[in-house]
Amino acid sequence: MEYRDxxxxxxxxxxxxxxxxxxxGANKNGKWLIDEDKSIELLTEGLKAGxxxxxxxxxxxxxxxxxxxxxxxxxWKSEVYVSSxxxxxxxxxxxxxxxxxxxxxxxxxRAYIDFYHFHHLTGHLYEEKIKKxxxxxxxxxxxxxxxxxxxxxSIHDTxxxxxxxxxxxxxxxxxxxxxxxxxxNKEAIRYAKSKGLGVAVMGPVAGGRVAEFDSKxxxxxxxxxxxxxxxxxxxxxxxxxxxxxxxxxxxxxxxxVKAAEGPEELFDKEKDFIKMxxxxxxxxxxxxxxxCDYCEDCPRDIHISRIFKIYNYYLLTDLENNSKWQYDMxxxxxxxxxxxxxxxxxxxxxxxxxKIKIIDRLKEIHKAFSKQN
Numbered sequence: 186m187e188y189r190d191x192x193x194x195x196x197x198x199x200x201x202x203x204x205x206x207x208x209x210g211a212n213k214n215g216k217w218l219i220d221e222d223k224s225i226e227l228l229t230e231g232l233k234a235g236x237x238x239x240x241x242x243x244x245x246x247x248x249x250x251x252x253x254x255x256x257x258x259x260x261w262k263s264e265v266y267v268s269s270x271x272x273x274x275x276x277x278x279x280x281x282x283x284x285x286x287x288x289x290x291x292x293x294x295r296a297y298i299d300f301y302h303f304h305h306l307t308g309h310l311y312e313e314k315i316k317k318x319x320x321x322x323x324x325x326x327x328x329x330x331x332x333x334x335x336x337x338x339s340i341h342d343t344x345x346x347x348x349x350x351x352x353x354x355x356x357x358x359x360x361x362x363x364x365x366x367x368x369x370n371k372e373a374i375r376y377a378k379s380k381g382l383g384v385a386v387m388g389p390v391a392g393g394r395v396a397e398f399d400s401k402x403x404x405x406x407x408x409x410x411x412x413x414x415x416x417x418x419x420x421x422x423x424x425x426x427x428x429x430x431x432x433x434x435x436x437x438x439x440x441x442v443k444a445a446e447g448p449e450e451l452f453d454k455e456k457d458f459i460k461m462x463x464x465x466x467x468x469x470x471x472x473x474x475x476x477c478d479y480c481e482d483c484p485r486d487i488h489i490s491r492i493f494k495i496y497n498y499y500l501l502t503d504l505e506n507n508s509k510w511q512y513d514m515x516x517x518x519x520x521x522x523x524x525x526x527x528x529x530x531x532x533x534x535x536x537x538x539x540k541i542k543i544i545d546r547l548k549e550i551h552k553a554f555s556k557q558n
Contacts, residue, residue, distance in 0.1 A: 186200070186201065192382045198237060200428065202428060203432060229257055232257070241254045252292045266299040271302065273306065281318065302338050347361060351380050358383035358384070364388050364391045365418040386429065387429050416444040472541060474541060477490075480537055485527060524550045
C-alpha cells in the first residue's frame, strides 16, 4: 500500500481509505441494524491490508457506523487515523457543536478524533450555522483541548464555495467528490493541495455506478475492468491524498486493495475509453445518484436510490422488460412505494448532496415505466 502526505498535517495516509458509510446490516422488525461482527471483520481486514484512514460520520449507518469503527480501531495496535463529521445542519444553538462531538467521541470510544469535519458544508450552512453559532471558535477550542487533531470539512457544493472555504484558513483537510464521471472539482482539488490541505475524495467509482457499465452499454467495456480503471483514474491524480471507497463486503475490499496496489498511470487506450464514456448520450442522460441514501427518510417510503438505479439501468441498457419488472416488484415484498406515491414535500431534495431534482425525476420515471404497460 502506498502512503501519501496528507497536506501539511504531518500525516501520511493510505491512498485507499475506508469509507464506513455502507457497512453491512439489515432491517429487522422495521429497524435497520448494523451487523457488528461482519462490519468489524471487514474493517479489520482493511487495516490488515494497510489501510490507515477510516472515514465515518455521526449519521452513517443509522448512527451506528461510529460504534463499530471505534470497536475495530480499538483492537488494532498500529497507527490508524479516524475521520468523523459534525452534523452542522442539526446545530440549533451555541454549544451544539460540542454536544455532537462528545457523542461521537463516546461512540468511537476514543479520547480524540484525528480529522473532524464540518459535514456537508455549503455556503448557506456556513452563514446560517457556522458563523451564527461561532462554531469555528468551538472547533478551535476543542482542538486546543486535544479532542480534535485537525479541523476539516466535507463538501458537495460548487468548486467556488470549496475554494472560498479553503481561503478561510481554518481547515487542514477537505473531503470532496471526484471520479471519471465527475471531474468538476479537479481544479479546486489542485488549489486545495497548493494551500497545504490534505485532500480526500469520495465516490471514486461514482457510488457504484461505474460497476453497472458493461458490454451491454459499451462494446469497448469488455476490454476494460471499469472499477479498476475508475480507481486508477483517481489514484493517478497526485493532488489527491486518499480515495475513500464505501466497501460493503470482503470481496469488494480485496478487489479495491488489489487495484490500489496495481499500476496508477492510465494507458492511452484507457484515456480514450474514458473520453468516449463521458461523451456518450447514455451517460449524460443518467441520474447522477451516488446511493448515499441521505434521502431515505421519505414520509411515503419511496426508496429513491433504488428507483434511480433501476431507471439508470433502463437508460444504459434499453432492457425495457427487465427494468419494468424490477420497478413493478417495488412494494410486493416490502413496504416501499413506487415513484407515483411522491407527495412533493421536497424533503429529499433538501437532503440530496447532488442537488438532483428528485421530484421531477420521479415523475419522469413513473411516466416512462407506465407507458410500457
